[in-house]
Amino acid sequence: MKTKILCLLMAGVFMACCKSEKQPVAKAESPLSTPAQFVEWYSTTTAQIEDAAAVAYWKAANSGQKADFDDYAAKSLALKTHHSNKEQFEQIKSWLASDTSLTDIERRVLEVAFLAYQENQVPKEDLEAMVNKLSEIEQTFNTYRATLDGKNYTNNDLLEMLAKETDTAKRQAIWEALKQVGEQVGAKLIELAKIRNAAARKMGFANYWEMAIKSQAHDPQTLLTLFDRLEAETRQPFADMKAELDAELSRRFGIPPEAMMPWHYDNPFFQDAPPNEAINLDVFYAGRTKEDIVELGRKFFEDLGLEFDDIVANSDFFEREGKDQHAFCITLDRGGDVRMLLNIKPTADWMDTMLHESGHAVYYKYIDRSLPYNLREAAHIFTTEAIAMMMGALAKNPTFLIERIGADPAKVEEVRPAILEQRRREQLIFARWAMVMFSFERQLYENPDQNLNSLWWDTVEKFQMLKRPADRNLADWAAKPHFTIAPVYYHNYLLGELLAAQLRGSLAQKLGHTGPTWAMSYSNRPEIGKALIETVFEPGMRYKWEDFVKKATGKPLGPEDYVAEVSKKAD
Numbered sequence: 001m002k003t004k005i006l007c008l009l010m011a012g013v014f015m016a017c018c019k020s021e022k023q024p025v026a027k028a029e030s031p032l033s034t035p036a037q038f039v040e041w042y043s044t045t046t047a048q049i050e051d052a053a054a055v056a057y058w059k060a061a062n063s064g065q066k067a068d069f070d071d072y073a074a075k076s077l078a079l080k081t082h083h084s085n086k087e088q089f090e091q092i093k094s095w096l097a098s099d100t101s102l103t104d105i106e107r108r109v110l111e112v113a114f115l116a117y118q119e120n121q122v123p124k125e126d127l128e129a130m131v132n133k134l135s136e137i138e139q140t141f142n143t144y145r146a147t148l149d150g151k152n153y154t155n156n157d158l159l160e161m162l163a164k165e166t167d168t169a170k171r172q173a174i175w176e177a178l179k180q181v182g183e184q185v186g187a188k189l190i191e192l193a194k195i196r197n198a199a200a201r202k203m204g205f206a207n208y209w210e211m212a213i214k215s216q217a218h219d220p221q222t223l224l225t226l227f228d229r230l231e232a233e234t235r236q237p238f239a240d241m242k243a244e245l246d247a248e249l250s251r252r253f254g255i256p257p258e259a260m261m262p263w264h265y266d267n268p269f270f271q272d273a274p275p276n277e278a279i280n281l282d283v284f285y286a287g288r289t290k291e292d293i294v295e296l297g298r299k300f301f302e303d304l305g306l307e308f309d310d311i312v313a314n315s316d317f318f319e320r321e322g323k324d325q326h327a328f329c330i331t332l333d334r335g336g337d338v339r340m341l342l343n344i345k346p347t348a349d350w351m352d353t354m355l356h357e358s359g360h361a362v363y364y365k366y367i368d369r370s371l372p373y374n375l376r377e378a379a380h381i382f383t384t385e386a387i388a389m390m391m392g393a394l395a396k397n398p399t400f401l402i403e404r405i406g407a408d409p410a411k412v413e414e415v416r417p418a419i420l421e422q423r424r425r426e427q428l429i430f431a432r433w434a435m436v437m438f439s440f441e442r443q444l445y446e447n448p449d450q451n452l453n454s455l456w457w458d459t460v461e462k463f464q465m466l467k468r469p470a471d472r473n474l475a476d477w478a479a480k481p482h483f484t485i486a487p488v489y490y491h492n493y494l495l496g497e498l499l500a501a502q503l504r505g506s507l508a509q510k511l512g513h514t515g516p517t518w519a520m521s522y523s524n525r526p527e528i529g530k531a532l533i534e535t536v537f538e539p540g541m542r543y544k545w546e547d548f549v550k551k552a553t554g555k556p557l558g559p560e561d562y563v564a565e566v567s568k569k570a571d
Contacts, residue, residue, distance in 0.1 A: 035095050084121065182474060398412050535551065
């Protein structure tokens with residue numbers, strides 16, 4: 001998740017530069033006489049343009065210099081322009097519809113190229129309108145400071161205050177301050193939704209939601225059915241978990257559980273589990289250095305049979321002036337040059353991030369490089385997220401803490417139930433939050449003129465089981481930046497969690513592990529690395545994601561394994 005959000009923020013940098021008069025264009029004309037000729041031309045030219053953008057991004061993220069970000073933005077625009085050619089798009093569409101002589105690989109290259117071209121067919125006037133409105137909203141998010149008791153505060157200031165405050169009235173005031181930006185951007189977001197809808201309809205879609213979903217290689221009805229199943233099967237486990245959580249939190253605030261309100265949770269959208277004061281996983285990393293975190297990650301993947309030294313050599317792990325403060329993984333050539341950027345500290349959270357980004361890295365590294373260029377990518381963005389999530393979660397896993405971190409088994413056992421329950425809470429809370437985003441955005445684009453303030457709380461009540469504040473009719477929904485910078489995307493995070501659970505179940509079955517999947521050892525298990533290379537990494541985008549999941553796990557993507565993990569407390 002961390003990686004994708006950052007990339008989407010960088011896409012915002014590109015979007016802001018679209019108004020520049022000097023826009024680079026791809027000059028090479030494509031041969032459209034045969035699919036084979038086009039595939040060869042497309043692979044070569046796309047590699048040149050995309051590799052240049054990746055190198056520029058890496059340089060900008062490390063330097064922080066405006067000139068480098070401008071260079072990245074220009075090269076990103078060149079990639080967009082490369083995929084905006086209407087004639088090429090129509091020819092690809094024609095070949096896919098009627099050419100029965102296509103090889104499997106040619107057809108797959110064209111299918112993936114079709115999606116890249118399709119999302120760049122937005123009419124120029126609509127694109128400019130979107131860019132202008134997007135920039136206006138982003139500027140408000142970047143500059144707005146909420147007011148509380150006559151003083152201005154940043155979001156981080158308010159979040160820190162919320163985490164510490166125990167007085168209910170004060171917590172409510174802080175929570176309301178965190179939502180103030182929604183009123184500033186709500187009307188503008190509705191305008192942006194209408195602009196996006198107009199562009200989507202010109203391209204033959206019912207609305208922007210449908211266009212975005214299909215451009216991500218998803219079938220809308222398949223997703224709706226899957227999310228309906230997941231909602232039904234997590235409803236009771238979530239309700240039971242939340243009842244226990246509310247009882248705990250209500251004791252902290254000195255109120256009855258039934259008096260719990262949205263401001264009693266540390267996250268203003270209740271998308272993260274409140275911290276459990278009984279657990280401090282950093283104690284297991286006491287005495288470790290930031291360099292140790294890198295070495296622990298390197299050795300772990302090496303012991304899985306996954307070569308990692310070259311990735312470490314190319315990566316940048318520690319804080320530095322001007323350097324990007326986030327974390328991401330990138331391949332500069334869809335080949336051997338895979339890198340990570342992190343800002344590691346010797347904590348459990350940074351061990352999680354190290355393993356998470358390393359999961360992305362080994363995925364990229366082991367994709368079959370004999371595939372055509374545009375197929376040398378993860379089967380879908382949620383499939384690489386699945387590997388990253390699966391690896392990152394190990395940092396807070398009792399078995400991993402003992403086997404890889406060297407934690408005292410007796411001390412781990414003392415807090416094992418609390419560790420596992422906190423993990424279960426995190427999974428359930430995030431799943432129900434992702435359902436809010438998925439449901440609300442679909443209805444937002446279906447009818448942006450409806451009462452969205454009321455719709456938001458209808459959706460929150462249904463999925464998160466939070467109480468609606470009395471007599472509140474404000475644009476609380478609009479305080480979430482993702483509606484602007486990452487529209488119609490949250491479902492991919494949850495699909496990644498589903499696939500991660502399914503992969504854990506599949507690996508456990510292959511390895512003969514019969515206990516709960518959290519107890520399965522990954523230590524010194526090269527057979528795990530071998531299985532991941534053969535079934536997950538090497539295929540790249542050779543198959544549509546639905547077929548990929550079946551081949552990798554033996555069954556279609558579904559909620560069964562995920563639900564099994566979160567349905568009840570660990571023994």
